[in-house]
Amino acid sequence: MLYPDTVEAEVLVHKLxxxxxxxxxxxxxxxxxxxxxxxxxxxxxxxxxxxxxxxxYGRFAIGFSIAVxxxxxxxxxxxxxxxxxxxxxxxxxxxxxxxxxxxxHLSLPFIREKLPFLISQGVVTTLYVSAISIVIASVIAxxxxxxxxxxxxxxxxxxxxxTSFFRGLPLLMQVYLIYLGLPQLGFVINAVPAGILALSLCxxxxxxxxxxxxxxxxxxxxxxxxxxxGFGFALxxxxxxxxxxxxxxxxxxxxxxxxxxxxxxLVSVIGVWELMFLARTLGQKTFQHMEMLISAAxxxxxxxICLELIQSRIERHYARSKVR
Amino acid sequence: MSxxxxxxxxxxxxxxxxxxxxxxxxxxVHKGERIVICGPSxxxxxxxxxxFNRLEAHQEGEIVVNGVTLHxxxxxxxxxxxxxxxxxxxxxxxxxxTVLMNCMAGPMWVKGVSAAEARHTALKFLExxxxxxxxxxxxxxxxxxxxxRVAIARSLCMKPDVMLFDEPTSALDPEMVSxxxxxxxGLARDGMTMVCVTHEMGFARxxxxxxxxMDAGQIVEEGTPDAFFGNPRHDRTKVFLSQILKH
Numbered sequence: 346m347l348y349p350d351t352v353e354a355e356v357l358v359h360k361l362x363x364x365x366x367x368x369x370x371x372x373x374x375x376x377x378x379x380x381x382x383x384x385x386x387x388x389x390x391x392x393x394x395x396x397x398x399x400x401x402y403g404r405f406a407i408g409f410s411i412a413v414x415x416x417x418x419x420x421x422x423x424x425x426x427x428x429x430x431x432x433x434x435x436x437x438x439x440x441x442x443x444x445x446x447x448x449x450h451l452s453l454p455f456i457r458e459k460l461p462f463l464i465s466q467g468v469v470t471t472l473y474v475s476a477i478s479i480v481i482a483s484v485i486a487x488x489x490x491x492x493x494x495x496x497x498x499x500x501x502x503x504x505x506x507x508t509s510f511f512r513g514l515p516l517l518m519q520v521y522l523i524y525l526g527l528p529q530l531g532f533v534i535n536a537v538p539a540g541i542l543a544l545s546l547c548x549x550x551x552x553x554x555x556x557x558x559x560x561x562x563x564x565x566x567x568x569x570x571x572x573x574x575g576f577g578f579a580l581x582x583x584x585x586x587x588x589x590x591x592x593x594x595x596x597x598x599x600x601x602x603x604x605x606x607x608x609x610x611l612v613s614v615i616g617v618w619e620l621m622f623l624a625r626t627l628g629q630k631t632f633q634h635m636e637m638l639i640s641a642a643x644x645x646x647x648x649x650i651c652l653e654l655i656q657s658r659i660e661r662h663y664a665r666s667k668v669r
Numbered sequence: 670m671s672x673x674x675x676x677x678x679x680x681x682x683x684x685x686x687x688x689x690x691x692x693x694x695x696x697x698v699h700k701g702e703r704i705v706i707c708g709p710s711x712x713x714x715x716x717x718x719x720x721f722n723r724l725e726a727h728q729e730g731e732i733v734v735n736g737v738t739l740h741x742x743x744x745x746x747x748x749x750x751x752x753x754x755x756x757x758x759x760x761x762x763x764x765x766x767t768v769l770m771n772c773m774a775g776p777m778w779v780k781g782v783s784a785a786e787a788r789h790t791a792l793k794f795l796e797x798x799x800x801x802x803x804x805x806x807x808x809x810x811x812x813x814x815x816x817x818r819v820a821i822a823r824s825l826c827m828k829p830d831v832m833l834f835d836e837p838t839s840a841l842d843p844e845m846v847s848x849x850x851x852x853x854x855g856l857a858r859d860g861m862t863m864v865c866v867t868h869e870m871g872f873a874r875x876x877x878x879x880x881x882x883m884d885a886g887q888i889v890e891e892g893t894p895d896a897f898f899g900n901p902r903h904d905r906t907k908v909f910l911s912q913i914l915k916h
Contacts, residue, residue, distance in 0.1 A: 566757060566759055569755075569757065569761060570757065572722075574750065574774075574775040574823075574827060575747035575749075575775070576779060588765045663765075
């Protein structure tokens with residue numbers, strides 16, 4: 346939390362120098378681009394005449410109009426209450442984003458035709474591969490963290506070797522090593538289990554470190570209090586230490602989950618039909634790459650947003666014992 | 670004294686690395702006895718009582734608690750600990766549990782008591798430390814004095830044979846010291862065996878059967894409160910008492 350001062354400063358976007366500077370920069374930037382071919386220039390036709398022949402005057406007029414709209418927009422949003430500000434800015438950025446994709450002239454019917462398969466095959470595979478990997482990685486992480494904190498030389502050595510190795514290799518290489526390497530040892534492994542194994546081991550290694558720091562953040566007094574009541578190690582860990590470590594662990598772990606969701610795209614290289622694989626292959630035949638890639642991008646993003654929401658809910662849940 | 674000994678320490682020595690923290694301590698705590706241990710910081714008084722439930726390991730000598738000898742390879746340490754309550758300077762309540770749950774956890778998880786019974790016991794002891802109305806709050810919502818009283822109730826719920834207090838009032842605001850001391854005095858009156866590390870000399874005078882003064886890892890002087898405060902024999906004790914009774 347950035348604790349705000351009680352002395353209210355004037356809102357930045359209402360300071361004259363800031364507004365003027367912003368106006369100037371926007372004006373210069375849009376004058377630097379030749380906007381005469383755009384829809385906005387067409388809208389300006391009554392003022393500047395034929396856009397392509399309007400020259401410097403045209404550029405200035407277009408840049409000036411955009412700068413006025415932009416600055417006015419920012420200044421007005423500055424008056425709104427916090428929640429509304431956040432909503433409006435999100436919405437505007439989203440609209441700009443959509444406008445950007447509009448310029449690709451994507452074929453909507455094509456997307457509509459392929460989307461069901463992209464979801465029923467791709468999203469489902471992506472989700473279950475990441476979900477299983479997340480569960481396994483979490484289990485590995487708890488075990489690894491305890492091992493790294495223990496006084497047992499074997500446990501510590503194995504756990505630190507493991508985290509060092511799997512954090513030290515690129516995930517893509519781990520995917521290849523497991524998929525292509527294990528058969529050399531006689532274990533023929535399918536693409537999906539190989540992918541899950543690689544993701545679990547890699548993320549288990551990162552999450553081991555997160556869990557370790559979470560467990561270490563708990564005051565020694567908590568251990569002593571539970572010991573003094575006769576709690577054994579497992580009970581202390583499960584009921585006292587881990588529940589308190591969770592609020593510390595959850596934000597970085599949420600990060601890992603989101604990251605894993607997207608890194609599950611790496612298993613596409615060994616032919617798992619997940620979202621990324623389908624996004625690359627479905628559009629190939631008709632050279633409609635962008636349609637599928639952008640659809641997949643939006644789907645990845647929406648899935649990540651879901652995880653973000655879940656994470657913030659859990660964080661709020663654990664904030665309970667901290668409020669006065 | 671003919672009463673049964675609950676804690677017996679014989680020639681207990683402890684080192685932290687090179688530092689000799691306890692130097693051959695001999696101490697017997699009898700059932701129903703109230704002992705106050707005082708002494709300058711670093712004298713080993715906290716270390717000593719932390720050895721009594723083996724939060725700390727001693728290297729030489731013998732500690733027998735309720736007939737069980739404490740050592741590094743014991744398999745029944747949990748049984749010993751659950752019979753020895755401990756109250757800490759910084760309370761060490763479990764912040765993620767309600768006050769009630771803090772008190773129910775030990776009996777339920779260690780002794781296998783049913784939830785209903787644990788709840789009944791917890792409410793009884795919260796009543797006894799005079800904060801039953803806070804049962805469903807979380808520890809951070811309570812004042813320091815209230816938290817320490819919850820910590821006492823939490824220990825009592827385990828129905829211990831002896832209670833160890835490790836400077837229970839040192840982290841409290843002056844106003845809250847008395848509410849905790851009153852609770853402890855009440856406990857003493859009810860016959861609880863207690864070993865208190867504290868600098869509250871008024872409490873020691875009123876409650877203790879024996880006062881022990883430690884310095885540099887040794888017991889320098891021990892005696893009844895009257896003898897200890899009225900007629901200290903050692904110079905080190907006199908200096909200490911004059912320092913802390915000056916204010």
